[in-house]
Amino acid sequence: xxxxxxxxxxxxxxxxxxxxxxxxxxxxxxxxxxxxxxxxxxxxxxxxxxxxxxxxxxxxxxxxxxxxxxxxxxxxxxxxxxxxxxxxxxxxxxxxxxxxxxxxxxxxxxxxxxxxxxxxxxxxxxxxxxxxxxxxxxxxxxxxxxxxxxxxxxxxxxxxxxxxxxxxxxxxxxxxxxxxxxxxxxxxxxxxxxxxxxxxxxxxxxxxxxxxxxxxxxxxxxxxxxxxxxxxxxxxxxxxxxxxxxxxxxxxxxxxxxxxxx
Numbered sequence: 001x002x003x004x005x006x007x008x009x010x011x012x013x014x015x016x017x018x019x020x021x022x023x024x025x026x027x028x029x030x031x032x033x034x035x036x037x038x039x040x041x042x043x044x045x046x047x048x049x050x051x052x053x054x055x056x057x058x059x060x061x062x063x064x065x066x067x068x069x070x071x072x073x074x075x076x077x078x079x080x081x082x083x084x085x086x087x088x089x090x091x092x093x094x095x096x097x098x099x100x101x102x103x104x105x106x107x108x109x110x111x112x113x114x115x116x117x118x119x120x121x122x123x124x125x126x127x128x129x130x131x132x133x134x135x136x137x138x139x140x141x142x143x144x145x146x147x148x149x150x151x152x153x154x155x156x157x158x159x160x161x162x163x164x165x166x167x168x169x170x171x172x173x174x175x176x177x178x179x180x181x182x183x184x185x186x187x188x189x190x191x192x193x194x195x196x197x198x199x200x201x202x203x204x205x206x207x208x209x210x211x212x213x214x215x216x217x218x219x220x221x222x223x224x225x226x227x228x229x230x231x232x233x234x235x236x237x238x239x240x241x242x243x244x245x246x247x248x249x250x251x252x253x254x255x256x257x258x259x260x261x262x
Contacts, residue, residue, distance in 0.1 A: 005083025005133075006030035006055075008076060010063060010119065013040035016138060016183070017088040019211040024084075025052040032082065034059045034072055035089070063089050063115035064107055073122035085123050087116045087137045093153035105152060112156035117163060124171060131175035136218065137164045139182045141228065157182075161224070168223045177221055181214045184228040 007024045011017035013035035021033050025048040033041050038060040045056035059075065061068035076082060090112045093100075120135050127133030142148050143157030164180035171178055185204045210227050217225030229235060 004029060006032060006079075006081045007084040007086060008032040008034065008059075008072075008079075008082050009086040009088060010034045010072070010115075011089030012086075013037040013044065016207055016211060017086065018044055019207050020086050020088065021048060021056075023211055023215055025054050025056070028052070028054060029084075030055040030057075030081070032057045032059055032075065032079070034061050034063075036060065036062045063119075064110040069115055069118060073118060076119060076123040077126060080126070082123070083127075083132065084134045085119060085136065087119055087135065089115065090138060090156075091153075093150045096149055097151055100152065108152055109156060112153070113159045116160060120163070120167060124167070124176065127176040128171060128174040133175075134177040134179065134218070135164075135167065135171075136179045136181060136214075139164065139180050141182050141184045141226065143182070165223060179214075179218055179222060180224045181217070182224065182226040182229075183210050183214075 007020075007029050009017050009020050009024075009031065012021050012031075012033035014037075017033075017035065021031055021044060025031060031045075031048065031054065033045060033056060035041055038058065041058040041060060045058050048054060048056050059072065061072050063069050063072065076085060091108055093104075093108060116137060120137065123133070123135065127135070137160050139160040140154070140157035142150055142154040143159075143161050146154060148154060161180050161182065164178050168178040183205065205228060213227035214225050217227075224235065226232075226235060
């Protein structure tokens with residue numbers, strides 16, 4: 001028996017997205033699950049229908065394809081039952097900037113940033129008008145770490161974090177909750193798809209553990225949830241330092257250190 005609003009989840013055929021689908025189905029929510037792999041979506045949908053007695057609609061889409069993306073945007077604008085968007089679809093980066101092609105860069109940015117932003121923008125006006133709703137964007141701790149050598153991927157995830165925090169500033173006063181979830185390495189198929197052997201990576205987090213923690217943050221209405229961060233005071237200190245830096249920016253004149261050449 002379904003309860004309350006339905007949840008649209010992208011990248012839902014496997015990994016983090018499929019686990020979110022499982023958890024929201026357990027909570028009694030109807031689902032719209034989105035991914036490229038229709039067969040996998042259908043299999044997941046049938047299992048969730050059987051086990052949790054919720055309605056699950058399969059919406060196959062490649063979010064790097066403009067026409068597919070437009071279909072999902074329309075669904076988010078028009079389906080009044082959808083009260084939560086889980087923006088999970090994404091891809092990893094194999095190799096550094098010297099190993100990238102124009103096509104690999106285009107696809108990574110299209111999936112990790114463009115589609116995520118457009119889906120959030122599609123649903124935000126309806127949520128704001130209703131005075132309720134939630135947008136969950138899956139980022140990464142790599143967005144905080146240019147030292148990790150995944151510059152393009154990390155940049156897309158830094159974008160997701162910034163976007164989420166900015167949307168929270170805009171939308172929270174209108175009753176809309178926006179959460180950025182920042183995992184570290186998680187045991188999913190994203191590595192294989194990027195051509196990376198996950199067996200060479202140590203200490204990957206189990207996907208169920210990650211999503212369960214993210215949902216605790218969701219229930220607490222945290223703006224940023226970082227399950228692998230064990231000392232939350234570090235995040236608070238970083239945010240406080242950022243705000244202090246902003247308070248010291250005076251745009252009318254350059255800083256004294258730039259008034260003369262060395």
